[in-house]
Amino acid sequence: MFEQLVGKLPVGIGIVDEDFNVVYLNDFFLDRLPHNMRSCYKETPVVELFQGQGKFLKRRLKSVFVLQHPSFSYWEQRPHIFPFKSSRPITGEETQMYQNMEILPIKDKTTGQRLACIFLQDVTAQASYFRAQQKLSEALKKEHEAQRKLIRKLDTAQSQLIQAEKMASTGQLAAGIAHEINNPIGFVNANLNTLEQYASHLLAICDGVKTQLEHFTDDLKEQISVLFESNHYDLLKDDITELITESTDGLTRVKDIVENLKNFSLETTEGTQVVDICAVCHQLITLISAQYSSPQYKLQCEHEKVEVMGNPGPLKQALMNVMINAAQAIEEKGFIKLTVIDAAQSVTIKILDSGCGIPVKNLKRVFEPFFTTKPEGQGQGLGLSVAYTAIEQHQGKISISSKEAKGTVVEITIPKQSTAAASCCEESEVENSQAT
Amino acid sequence: MSIVLPLDEEQRDALQELLNISMGQAANSLAQLIETKIDISIPKISAVTPTQLYSLLFETKDAFYTRQSFLGDVHGEVMSVLSQAGLSEVATLMDYDEPLSKEDIQEIILELCNILAGACLAGLSEQLELTTNLNMPTLFLPDKANFDELQWQHSLVMEVQFVIAISSFSMRVVFCLDDESLARMKDTLDELLA
Ligand SMILES: Nc1ncnc2c1ncn2[C@@H]1O[C@H](COP(=O)(O)OP(=O)(O)O)[C@@H](O)[C@H]1O
Numbered sequence: 001m002f003e004q005l006v007g008k009l010p011v012g013i014g015i016v017d018e019d020f021n022v023v024y025l026n027d028f029f030l031d032r033l034p035h036n037m038r039s040c041y042k043e044t045p046v047v048e049l050f051q052g053q054g055k056f057l058k059r060r061l062k063s064v065f066v067l068q069h070p071s072f073s074y075w076e077q078r079p080h081i082f083p084f085k086s087s088r089p090i091t092g093e094e095t096q097m098y099q100n101m102e103i104l105p106i107k108d109k110t111t112g113q114r115l116a117c118i119f120l121q122d123v124t125a126q127a128s129y130f131r132a133q134q135k136l137s138e139a140l141k142k143e144h145e146a147q148r149k150l151i152r153k154l155d156t157a158q159s160q161l162i163q164a165e166k167m168a169s170t171g172q173l174a175a176g177i178a179h180e181i182n183n184p185i186g187f188v189n190a191n192l193n194t195l196e197q198y199a200s201h202l203l204a205i206c207d208g209v210k211t212q213l214e215h216f217t218d219d220l221k222e223q224i225s226v227l228f229e230s231n232h233y234d235l236l237k238d239d240i241t242e243l244i245t246e247s248t249d250g251l252t253r254v255k256d257i258v259e260n261l262k263n264f265s266l267e268t269t270e271g272t273q274v275v276d277i278c279a280v281c282h283q284l285i286t287l288i289s290a291q292y293s294s295p296q297y298k299l300q301c302e303h304e305k306v307e308v309m310g311n312p313g314p315l316k317q318a319l320m321n322v323m324i325n326a327a328q329a330i331e332e333k334g335f336i337k338l339t340v341i342d343a344a345q346s347v348t349i350k351i352l353d354s355g356c357g358i359p360v361k362n363l364k365r366v367f368e369p370f371f372t373t374k375p376e377g378q379g380q381g382l383g384l385s386v387a388y389t390a391i392e393q394h395q396g397k398i399s400i401s402s403k404e405a406k407g408t409v410v411e412i413t414i415p416k417q418s419t420a421a422a423s424c425c426e427e428s429e430v431e432n433s434q435a436t
Numbered sequence: 437m438s439i440v441l442p443l444d445e446e447q448r449d450a451l452q453e454l455l456n457i458s459m460g461q462a463a464n465s466l467a468q469l470i471e472t473k474i475d476i477s478i479p480k481i482s483a484v485t486p487t488q489l490y491s492l493l494f495e496t497k498d499a500f501y502t503r504q505s506f507l508g509d510v511h512g513e514v515m516s517v518l519s520q521a522g523l524s525e526v527a528t529l530m531d532y533d534e535p536l537s538k539e540d541i542q543e544i545i546l547e548l549c550n551i552l553a554g555a556c557l558a559g560l561s562e563q564l565e566l567t568t569n570l571n572m573p574t575l576f577l578p579d580k581a582n583f584d585e586l587q588w589q590h591s592l593v594m595e596v597q598f599v600i601a602i603s604s605f606s607m608r609v610v611f612c613l614d615d616e617s618l619a620r621m622k623d624t625l626d627e628l629l630a
Pocket residue numbers: 321325326327329353355356357358362366367371372373374378379380381382383384385408
């Protein structure tokens with residue numbers, strides 16, 4: 001009865017001796033043997049009967065005989081030990097059977113012979129279910145990742161749009177204001193110059209009268225002195241030049257701002273031409289080091305000349321603004337390093353300073369027009385927005401990264417051959433001009 | 437460790453002696469199988485809380501973990517910690533071909549644990565004249581939080597370390613018994629001592 005039961009069990013049961021020769025196989029194994037082998041399988045080496053994973057099977061059998069201890073194998077690591085077809089040859093998806101195996105040491109009760117019993121379980125259904133699940137979860141994971149990427153892209157696109165819009169409207173506004181203010185500034189300036197001359201004439205007259213006072217009659221002398229005193233002539237004389245100088249200075253500042261605003265809209269007449277970035281950098285260092293002498297300036301160019309096609313005015317202005325920021329960020333000791341990298345299609349300029357750096361909360365705002373942390377009179381908050389617009393005009397990109405108290409690096413990349421004419425169609429280029 | 441061992445001194449000495457013998461046998465079996473010298477540490481017996489067990493086992497860096505339960509006269513679990521270092525040398529000894537796939541590595545780990553834990557358990561059972569059956573091993577990624585939530589208060593652990601002489605490979609095997617099995621083992625030890 002037991003013999004029958006074991007024969008019909010829905011798991012494979014096979015017994016081998018210490019030479020790995022087959023002693024017994026139940027129906028599970030027999031059904032899967034070639035027909036002509038079914039009657040003469042005994043005493044055949046198991047690895048000859050079932051070819052494929054012979055080396056592995058032998059190893060495991062040896063271990064069981066040596067250690068007298070069961071051995072296990074799972075489909076996850078070794079799916080097909082015996083070369084059997086799936087239990088559903090017609091409808092199944094898996095063509096090969098997935099198997100779990102366990103080998104147990106046993107002893108023949110009558111002879112005392114050491115044997116090993118192989119249990120083989122068909123786990124094809126579990127395995128294919130498991131694998132389907134895994135595929136599904138992988139697909140889900142991929143989709144999820146794609147979505148996250150998309151969201152990130154949307155986020156950046158949105159912030160870039162806002163940035164671009166701000167720039168565009170401010171640019172127009174600035175240009176308009178600059179134009180309007182320019183006229184009055186012109187005549188105020190002219191008038192102020194005349195006024196200065198007139199004032200000096202008037203003072204000369206008064207001083208002349210004062211020195212001639214001795215020659216007047218006592219009565220007249222008295223009257224004139226009273227006139228001088230009641231009008232506080234001494235004070236007036238001291239103040240008037242100072243007032244005029246101050247006004248002239250103030251007006252110069254207004255003119256500077258207007259000039260900057262005009263730059264902001266970057267309406268230049270020069271047009272596109274060859275610009276040697278290395279030469280520009282040399283010039284700028286000379287210019288800026290004259291005013292800001294404490295930092296050490298270094299310039300690293302790969303080649304003597306690195307040329308791009310561009311508008312020299314705006315380009316210089318952009319680099320200048322960034323470099324001035326770098327110089328202003330350095331209080332006492334520090335360095336500013338310019339690196340010009342010549343790539344095939346583009347040029348990258350890195351402006352690195354060891355200055356005060358930018359706090360994270362400000363970093364997002366530095367390209368905003370009129371954003372400044374500098375004391376009044378020192379910064380108008382236009383430097384970086386001007387630079388941004390200029391670089392954008394060249395289809396380049398400008399980005400800034402900074403660590404507080406460590407320093408800042410601004411990276412500007414401009415294509416060598418900017419396609420200014422096609423710029424309206426190249427929305428994707430604008431997307432790259434990160435303003436953070 | 438502040439917890440008193442649930443064994444008295446005599447029982448403890450007896451168990452230590454049995455462990456020394458059975459672990460030695462286990463090392464010999466493995467040595468025979470892979471034809472290499474294997475060193476073992478002197479087995480350690482102690483009582484731990486779940487949290488202590490966690491740190492005992494899983495605060496080793498760069499390791500693989502497995503667990504395997506056993507039933508029979510005594511019930512419990514064997515947990516093993518295998519070093520990642522030196523595994524490829526061991527694989528060569530076990531007749532695997534380079535390069536090892538992820539599946540090969542898993543298979544080697546499971547097999548090593550099965551062999552060593554099995555040998556240890558078989559040795560111990562034989563000495564104590566108890567029957568035990570080891571279930572199949574599984575890979576294990578322990579979570580500290582789960583350990584803190586375990587129901588038992590403390591457990592007897594027997595710990596031994598195997599080092600394969602020609603490589604940097606080492607492996608620790610830790611046996612844990614449940615309370616009932618601990619009582620049974622104490623009885624058995626007493627019988628042996630009597
Ligand atoms: N290299 C730098 N180091 C530190 N802070 C900087 C640097 N560049 C820009 N900033 C910060 O960005 C702000 C805006 O710069 P900018 O647009 O040039 O305006 P401004 O220089 O007139 O303030 C500055 O006020 C400063 O806080």
